[in-house]
Amino acid sequence: MTVRWRIFVTVLVLVAALSSCKDDSTEMLPLDEFAEAQNEQFHVHTRSCNLDAKMESLMRDESYRKQHEEKFTKVNAALSDIKTRTSCSNPTIVPMAIHFQGISNPDAACLTALAQSQVDILNKDFTGTNTDILNWTSQAASFFPGASNGEACLQFCLADTNHPNGYGLSNGAPAVTVNKTNGDSDANWSGYINIFVRANTGVLGYSPLGGSGNGDGVVVDATAFGTGSGCGSVSPNAPFNLGRTLTHELGHYLLLDHIWGNGCNVDDLVADTPDQQQEYYGCPSQGASSCGSNDMHMSYMDYSNDACMYMFSAGQTARMEAYISSSLGNVTGNAANVCSTSGTTGGSTGGTTGGTGGGTTGGGTTVTCETPSAVSVANITSTSAELSWTAEPNASQYRIRYRESGTSTWSISNTTNTTEVLQNLMEATTYQYQVRTQCPAGWTAYTSMATFTTDTAVSTCAAPGSATVTNLSPNSVHVTWAAIPQAIRYRIRFRELGTSAFTVFSPTNPSRNLTNLKAGTTYQYQLRTRCPSGWTTWNSMSTFTTEGTTTAANVLTVKLTLDNYGSETTWELVNENGNVIEDDGPFQDGQAGTLKVKTFEAEEGCYTLYIDDSYGDGICCNYGEGSLELLLNGVVIGESDGQFGYYDYIDFCITANGFKMGDRKRDAKKAQAQEKHPPRVANH
Numbered sequence: 001m002t003v004r005w006r007i008f009v010t011v012l013v014l015v016a017a018l019s020s021c022k023d024d025s026t027e028m029l030p031l032d033e034f035a036e037a038q039n040e041q042f043h044v045h046t047r048s049c050n051l052d053a054k055m056e057s058l059m060r061d062e063s064y065r066k067q068h069e070e071k072f073t074k075v076n077a078a079l080s081d082i083k084t085r086t087s088c089s090n091p092t093i094v095p096m097a098i099h100f101q102g103i104s105n106p107d108a109a110c111l112t113a114l115a116q117s118q119v120d121i122l123n124k125d126f127t128g129t130n131t132d133i134l135n136w137t138s139q140a141a142s143f144f145p146g147a148s149n150g151e152a153c154l155q156f157c158l159a160d161t162n163h164p165n166g167y168g169l170s171n172g173a174p175a176v177t178v179n180k181t182n183g184d185s186d187a188n189w190s191g192y193i194n195i196f197v198r199a200n201t202g203v204l205g206y207s208p209l210g211g212s213g214n215g216d217g218v219v220v221d222a223t224a225f226g227t228g229s230g231c232g233s234v235s236p237n238a239p240f241n242l243g244r245t246l247t248h249e250l251g252h253y254l255l256l257d258h259i260w261g262n263g264c265n266v267d268d269l270v271a272d273t274p275d276q277q278q279e280y281y282g283c284p285s286q287g288a289s290s291c292g293s294n295d296m297h298m299s300y301m302d303y304s305n306d307a308c309m310y311m312f313s314a315g316q317t318a319r320m321e322a323y324i325s326s327s328l329g330n331v332t333g334n335a336a337n338v339c340s341t342s343g344t345t346g347g348s349t350g351g352t353t354g355g356t357g358g359g360t361t362g363g364g365t366t367v368t369c370e371t372p373s374a375v376s377v378a379n380i381t382s383t384s385a386e387l388s389w390t391a392e393p394n395a396s397q398y399r400i401r402y403r404e405s406g407t408s409t410w411s412i413s414n415t416t417n418t419t420e421v422l423q424n425l426m427e428a429t430t431y432q433y434q435v436r437t438q439c440p441a442g443w444t445a446y447t448s449m450a451t452f453t454t455d456t457a458v459s460t461c462a463a464p465g466s467a468t469v470t471n472l473s474p475n476s477v478h479v480t481w482a483a484i485p486q487a488i489r490y491r492i493r494f495r496e497l498g499t500s501a502f503t504v505f506s507p508t509n510p511s512r513n514l515t516n517l518k519a520g521t522t523y524q525y526q527l528r529t530r531c532p533s534g535w536t537t538w539n540s541m542s543t544f545t546t547e548g549t550t551t552a553a554n555v556l557t558v559k560l561t562l563d564n565y566g567s568e569t570t571w572e573l574v575n576e577n578g579n580v581i582e583d584d585g586p587f588q589d590g591q592a593g594t595l596k597v598k599t600f601e602a603e604e605g606c607y608t609l610y611i612d613d614s615y616g617d618g619i620c621c622n623y624g625e626g627s628l629e630l631l632l633n634g635v636v637i638g639e640s641d642g643q644f645g646y647y648d649y650i651d652f653c654i655t656a657n658g659f660k661m662g663d664r665k666r667d668a669k670k671a672q673a674q675e676k677h678p679p680r681v682a683n684h
């Protein structure tokens with residue numbers, strides 16, 4: 001039973017916990033014994049990786065455990081620097097030494113070539129220049145919106161100078177030893193990442209999670225190292241015969257966990273890899289998912305077959321680079337000493353970062369086909385830019401990728417032309433771009449990262465266009481209009497239709513509530529903009545009408561029927577403050593039966609309507625049938641029959657809902673007055 005090892009990072013504290021493994025039935029032994037316990041040579045048929053067992057063994061050492069915890073702290077601090085890097089003109093050189101162990105009748109030249117070919121594979125896989133990265137860029141990437149493949153700014157160098165003594169290596173020869181080392185560490189090879197190729201490991205390989213560069217390294221089984229026909233007992237076996245076991249194990253050495261972490265909700269500490277339930281074997285179908293998201297089984301950190309893993313995520317390469325810069329300075333610092341190519345690109349037989357993807361055809365004729373040269377940018381506008389480059393003979397097409405500087409996701413386009421207009425860009429924004437060539441032998445490396453910045457859009461500060469008016473209530477509306485990009489503020493003015501004076505507001509935002517309006521009333525309004533250069537003219541006049549209907553006027557009508565002595569008759573309407581609002585009379589005599597009508601508007605409020613007779617004998621009925629009616633909006637609300645002495649009155653109130661009647665009194669002096677004054681009939 002293998003002891004599976006998992007990490008929980010909790011506020012810089014790591015806790016190693018134990019859980020059982022489901023895919024391995026071998027008795028747990030220290031790794032060396034484990035390998036020796038395998039008496040027969042056998043081929044591994046499913047990918048397996050003893051990361052967990054290796055870590056279980058290492059973490060028993062208290063000082064190792066402490067150093068291990070520090071690696072996680074340091075890598076996070078270094079990660080931000082990696083993410084802001086914009087170009088890879090100067091890759092970090094990582095010295096490497098490869099040690100074959102337990103080889104019978106070794107063919108040293110063959111093993112050296114095999115070692116070099118494996119380093120070439122690493123360089124392609126880590127920089128995203130492997131030919132099958134097309135599986136990602138042309139298909140699989142669409143299953144992972146927002147995720148990009150990683151392109152580490154690294155170059156693994158098979159060391160070739162200043163070798164440690166005692167290994168029979170001459171200066172200038174590659175650091176490949178055969179049957180000179182034992183186990184999975186050799187302190188003489190401190191300052192290198194060591195690769196130990198051993199037979200019968202029982203697994204495809206293993207590595208510490210986060211190597212130290214102190215002579216430690218990665219173990220790869222002799223059946224899974226390199227590619228091609230191999231060298232005797234060191235013979236890569238399908239489906240693990242494309243050199244990707246070392247790509248996977250080197251990922252562990254550079255602090256990458258398996259992509260599935262340890263199941264749903266247990267992260268691999270890489271942000272752009274999806275949550276995944278468990279490992280995949282074989283060649284999974286795109287779109288396979290778990291934990292609610294598509295699974296990135298094409299990552300080198302899964303267990304898929306060599307042919308079905310073809311990428312690191314950008315987050316994975318960034319983490320590895322951060323680990324190298326934060327914890328493997330003893331290795332990278334050794335590059336100038338042990339790698340004669342340090343400081344230059346190339347240095348291996350195949351294409352590496354910054355190199356070409358050209359090569360020769362099968363017939364041996366040299367074909368010139370390289371990374372595009374002289375890439376230039378022209379016709380930059382606020383939304384587009386045109387890239388162009390020199391044509392490469394034998395190119396089948398070119399690939400352009402570009403992104404907003406500081407972001408991680410590329411936009412990619414292919415063209416057979418030597419120009420490409422990038423469209424729909426954002427104004428005043430810096431973009432990074434690279435171009436590469438598809439040659440008969442595959443894609444070249446990308447050109448060095450370069451940038452351009454789009455223009456600022458030409459100012460279009462103008463008066464607002466038409467606005468939208470929303471009725472909020474009968475007495476208020478909300479006016480909104482499209483924002484003007486360069487506006488400092490706006491001005492809105494409005495008035496009731498038919499009036500002349502505007503009310504003015506100066507809002508900063510392109511909207512304004514207009515309140516205290518009359519219901520059911522039409523208003524005019526206009527807008528203008530305060531631009532950096534000053535106020536625009538007003539836009540064309542528009543109108544809106546408030547909700548509701550105009551408040552009905554309170555129309556009072558006083559209908560007075562005269563008796564024959566109109567000269568004695570007057571009436572007046574007094575408001576609650578004692579002020580006379582309306583009045584009429586006196587009238588001419590001799591008009592008995594004549595109707596005197598007066599109509600006028602009155603506000604809501606309480607009133608008293610007086611009808612007076614100066615003679616004190618009323619207006620009815622001795623000298624005519626005089627009377628008085630009070631109407632509100634055409635409806636009689638009060639009346640006097642004219643039979644009073646000096647006066648009669650009606651109290652009433654006009655309310656929002658109509659009217660309300662109050663007291664009504666006539667004077668009681670009629671008899672007395674008639675006594676004082678002889679009946680009129682006698683005088684007339």
Ligand SMILES: [Zn+2]
Nearest residue numbers: 049051248258
């Ligand atoms: Zn692994």
